[in-house]
Amino acid sequence: MVGVLSxxxxxxxxxxxxxxxxxxxxxxxxxxxxxxxxxxxVHFTRxxxxxxxxxxxxxxxxxxxxxxxxxxNTCERCAAARDQHQPELRNGSDGSxxxxxxxxxxxxxxxxxxxxxxxxxxxxxxxxxxxxxxxTLARSDLPELVVHRxxxxxxxxxxxxxxxxxxxxxxxxxxxxxxxxxxAFSVGRSGQLTSFTAAISAVASSPLRxxxxxxxxxxxxxxxxxxxxxxxxxxGVRRDVVKVPVDRLVEHVRIxxxxxxxxxxxAAASPLGTTEGS
Numbered sequence: 335m336v337g338v339l340s341x342x343x344x345x346x347x348x349x350x351x352x353x354x355x356x357x358x359x360x361x362x363x364x365x366x367x368x369x370x371x372x373x374x375x376v377h378f379t380r381x382x383x384x385x386x387x388x389x390x391x392x393x394x395x396x397x398x399x400x401x402x403x404x405x406x407n408t409c410e411r412c413a414a415a416r417d418q419h420q421p422e423l424r425n426g427s428d429g430s431x432x433x434x435x436x437x438x439x440x441x442x443x444x445x446x447x448x449x450x451x452x453x454x455x456x457x458x459x460x461x462x463x464x465x466x467x468x469x470t471l472a473r474s475d476l477p478e479l480v481v482h483r484x485x486x487x488x489x490x491x492x493x494x495x496x497x498x499x500x501x502x503x504x505x506x507x508x509x510x511x512x513x514x515x516x517x518a519f520s521v522g523r524s525g526q527l528t529s530f531t532a533a534i535s536a537v538a539s540s541p542l543r544x545x546x547x548x549x550x551x552x553x554x555x556x557x558x559x560x561x562x563x564x565x566x567x568x569x570g571v572r573r574d575v576v577k578v579p580v581d582r583l584v585e586h587v588r589i590x591x592x593x594x595x596x597x598x599x600x601a602a603a604s605p606l607g608t609t610e611g612s
Contacts (some may be wrong), residue, residue, distance in 0.1 A: 341449040351477025353506045356446035366506040368484040375442040376484040379433045380503035411438035434600040471570030472511045482507040483580045490584045513575045
């Protein structure tokens with residue numbers, strides 16, 4: 335059961351359209367995906383078999399969160415899912431998924447526990463979850479639309495993977511909400527990255543830390559700055575987001591590894607509450 339202390343859930347609690355994740359590498363980071371039912375998950379990776387990575391020397395430190403064995407390549411359930419949803423791969427084609435892949439739930443979890451990312455949480459609940467990448471104040475769209483977006487992007491791709499701008503959590507949040515960040519000079523939708531940047535700002539950049547010399551006062555100031563940074567950067571609060579139908583996303587948005595999506599005005603859906611048709 336999802337609560338303040340843990341988002342851990344059982345498999346029997348999952349429903350199609352759920353945003354799920356599993357912690358990797360001693361809880362250093364988590365890998366995210368969209369559960370589409372029948373023990374199958376659609377998720378976004380740097381490439382098949384690479385769930386994180388920057389394309390730089392940092393990759394020597396950031397080990398891949400993909401299965402340490404090649405189970406994902408040999409798993410019969412994963413192969414059956416690819417045959418069903420990516421028939422172009424049957425003929426040896428690389429497809430056009432651009433890192434969006436489908437796996438069975440076991441291969442997605444890679445031996446880790448199952449967690450549910452929660453939406454429409456209250457500000458108090460959001461701030462009580464001190465670690466990012468577990469919940470958001472944003473509202474989720476209908477499960478049918480979430481699954482439609484995930485399967486649509488499975489065959490058409492989600493652009494270039496970027497750890498800091500366009501990662502697996504960004505993919506899952508887009509599938510759930512249809513929201514994209516308009517501005518180029520900011521992190522993406524990922525709660526993990528916004529928490530990291532909020533922590534850096536709180537510790538290293540806040541001039542308020544010089545207003546107190548006591549350890550308790552410093553802790554209060556730093557914690558307040560961290561919470562404020564997380565809150566204003568959440569996808570459900572920030573103002574630099576726009577609702578983009580998934581077909582327009584593929585048609586107009588060009589995502590590179592070093593810049594954020596640039597969304598033409600014509601690509602945006604009108605009110606944020608609307609849903610695109612399939």
